[in-house]
Amino acid sequence: MKISNLVIENYRNIEKVDIQLGSIATLIGGNNSGKSNILRAITLPFLSNDIGYNGKNLSWFDINNVAKENFYEYIFNNQKEIINDSLNQDDFAKMLPRVTVEVTLEPKDTELYFVKDLSYEDDKNDKISYGIVYDYFPKNIKDVLARVKEILMSQEIKKDSEGNLDKEHIETIKMNLLPIDLYTHSIKVPKRDISISYDTLKFFKYTSLIAERDEFSQSAERLGSKSLVKLLQMKLNTDSKITVEKEYTKFFDTLKNLSGMDSIINWQEDSDIENAKDFFNKISILPNMPNMNSLLNSVKLGYSGEHLSFQGLGHRNLILLLVLLNSFIENKKDTAFSVVTLEEPEAHLCINNQKLLSSYISKFAKKENSVQLFYSTHSTEFINKLDFNNIVIVSEGNALSLSSELTDEGKDYLSxxxxxxxxxxxxxxxxxxxxxxxxxxxxxxxxxxxxxxxxxxxxxxxxxxxxxxxxxxxxxxxxxxxxxxxxxxxxxxxxxxxxxxxxxxxxxxxxxxxxxxxxxxxxxxxxxxxxxxxxxxxxxxxxxxxxxxxxxxxxxxxxxxxxxxxxxxxxxxxxxxxxxxxxxxxxxxxxxxxxxxxxxxxxxxxxx
Structure with missing residues (x-):
């Protein structure tokens, strides 16, 4: 399964993006162009997991500035109508900013079960479309309009002769005029306005590996433990946990025998004290097996026989990415599809390690698995010049996919x-x-x-x-x-x-x-x-x-x-x-x- 098309509207610096996607997506662009915002937006329709969790409720700052300015301009020009309740509520609703992220899913025949509740239309060739749309919107238009009216009426300063606030004053109360506390979010089937159940969404997950991942390498105590523990938990089934417990008991028995603790505890065998045997015979050493999380938290990544904390920053980042990416290759019984977003894989890597990771990512994309990788980069080493279908160019909140912008002849020419x-x-x-x-x-x-x-x-x-x-x-x-x-x-x-x-x-x-x-x-x-x-x-x-x-x-x-x-x-x-x-x-x-x-x-x- 893969996301074949992505539409983002009014998220941060992105007014509208509508792009086709390949099996892997490489986002290139300058600083502040919108690459990270696209990577964050694409996770919103999916159920989160604990690695790189992002909340699904947004904030005032997550709404596109152009959409907000258009809304404030509308408020400024319609102050009278708002105050005297003559404003058309439908027109007001159209001007209210909302954030939407819609993904079109392209499943294989063996994956149709997971998307059976996500279909929304058939094309002229009877091909069924499947998708998920995230929407961040006002819960009740009437309540928002009433709040805006209340705020406008409460401002007794800087009004003109007709009772209107000037633009400068509106600039000072912007956040109140767009009351985010009256917003909510939904995850639905596109064009059908049907909410998607948890039982369906649980098959779709995402993992975000942000650029600021140096925390992973800061100390021996924290070195990869959260990510590694999560991976170990995902890999251990019930039978594996039973085996761990049995092995722990065996380890304890060996330790008890080697330490001679029985001779210390059961000293009553050599005692002349009356009834000592009956009383002390019931004293024993029992295994105090910690819970599974505590056991797994004691595990640390290593390299060349040493703790990873002794390696350079570049090596630590490389190992983290290779371990995490490799963990997603296998299909998981409880996951139909996973989105992995990765920012700047080249961070801290020398040219040789960049080539190593780039080669791995290329092979990652070719494997038959349930994972789709989206990554942003500033390095030409991570741009596959033999497959331009995977490249998305981002500039000033705009994005173009070379898969749709270039003909096959044009792609070959570039290659x-x-x-x-x-x-x-x-x-x-x-x-x-x-x-x-x-x-x-x-x-x-x-x-x-x-x-x-x-x-x-x-x-x-x-x-x-x-x-x-x-x-x-x-x-x-x-x-x-x-x-x-x-x-x-x-x-x-x-x-x-x-x-x-x-x-x-x-x-x-x-x-x-x-x-x-x-x-x-x-x-x-x-x-x-x-x-x-x-x-x-x-x-x-x-x-x-x-x-x-x-x-x-x-x-x-x-x-x-x-x-x-x-x-x-x-x-x-x-x-x-x-x-x-x-x-x-x-x-x-x-x-x-x-x-x-x-x-x-x-x-x-x-x-x-």
Whole structure:
């Protein structure tokens, strides 16, 4: 079983996310983008267990700020109607913020029993949909409206001539105007408004391994004990517990015999005291077996024959994750499906241990088990470039799944790109995409010679940018990030026209060479011919007749020639070299001094 689709509305910085999911989900994005919020939200529809428990009742701070601001604006504009009871209650209900998290479940045939009460619709192919929806909402709309009216009427200060509160005063009573104490939560079947029973929910569980898991490694007393004890409890059935008790009794008997305690307690055998034997014969040493929890709490993880507390922080985190993840691989009789959320698996790990854990996670995803893993990462080591169906890109509370945003051809194209870095590609403040390593080296060298341009990433990406730009626009439409595209003409008028249509977005700049490739474009710019002619003749003893000859020799030269040129450019040995017009326009577009960005209505990229 797996979650095939996830919808989140109004949870923290997420207004609405609707994404398809693979067997495993890798969330990538910058700090404060919403990755952790997605990981927390996805656990809300499921019954919790003790590892990483999160409460199901939310707080005022868990509700999306935009939804709250829209509600407060509505209150401000309808104060009179609220106070004189003329406000339409249905309209008020629509404006009240509520948090929903809906998961669509995709069971195997052998798992249909567990989801038989979670079905809600059939599609045109008679495929049944199964799901769970968590809803955090006002218990009674009328009570909330009455509370808001009471608060508005109680405020006797800062009212205008018509008796309305000003916006500044409303800002000071926001939390009271949205009374969370009148909210509740429900877990139901989507579109059917039917509550899900405990007997059904008990088959679904989650485990959250948060980024702040260093507490696990703080001391020998606490080192993994809670997590380890929970795992041991899950693994021990009744027969196993009986065996533990028998073995404890055997251990006690052995200890009693070795210590000679009988001779100390039963001293009456050698006593002349009358009736001593009858009295003291009833004294014995009994096993004082602690309860199972106490026994398990004495167990600690170790590594290489030593307590884990003697290992480095990275090793301790690695062992914790491997032990916990491995415990979920086996199907459990009392669990139909488990969600495991993991934040930053790379935390404290060296590159070798990152590769070890990354390989384990890849194998974890391929195993036939009842567990689905969701994890966030800032490390490219944990991004599977051979399966982009598992990648979800998160930015500013928005999320896009590459499984639905890219065609199979597009995914294959990304997989074959040797320099792919999804973080730089989609999340850099300033990024330039070029078609080959020559352009990348040349532009990087120029940037290295100009300290003010050091905040621009350059990625060689070959050809075909339209799918990439579609995703980039969706992720960055509300950010200050900018993207530049450098294209070779290659005698392809239609391709140039198709790509340059993206110049309508004011945070994308697409430019194409006038010449067939980059080299003649550079040579024919400004005074570059004389400058480069002198450089190549002095450095490589070339014989150069004209600009065409120079361009051809440069284009056909070995890579060591380009590398030497770029090194000299980066160390300012060619300070007068000018960038070709199409590249300089992109550099100017990405320069630090620029106008604020804004999107015109309707400037959404096509989905195809």
């Amino acid at each position: 074959k790109n040797p320099n792919l870095d999804l973080y730089k590609l989609f999340l850099s403040k300033n990024c330039i995409l070029v078609e080959g390593l020559t352009e990348e080296l040349f532009i990087r060298a120029y940037f290295n010679s100009k300290e003010s341009l050091s905040n621009i990433d350059v990625i060689s990406f070959h050809k075909g940018y339209t799918n990439i730009m579609n995703i980039w626009i969706k992720l960055n439409k509300d950010t200050e990030n900018r993207l530049g595209i450098v294209r070779d003409f290659d005698n392809q008028d239609e391709a140039q026209k198709k790509h340059e249509e993206y110049n309508k977005y004011n945070n994308i700049c697409v430019r194409t060479t006038n010449e067939y490739t980059l080299e003649p474009e550079v040579v024919n710019t400004g005074n570059n011919f004389e400058l480069l002619k002198k450089y190549f003749e002095n450095t490589f003893s070339w014989k150069i007749s004209d600009s065409t000859d120079l361009s051809n020799q440069w284009r056909n030269a070995k890579s060591t020639v380009m590398l030497k040129l770029c090194k000299d450019i980066s160390t300012n040995q060619l300070p007068e070299l000018e960038m070709p017009k199409h590249i300089q326009e992109i550099i100017d577009f990405l320069s630090p001094i620029r106008q604020p960005l804004s999107f015109e209505q309707g400037d959404e990229p096509d989905d195809n």
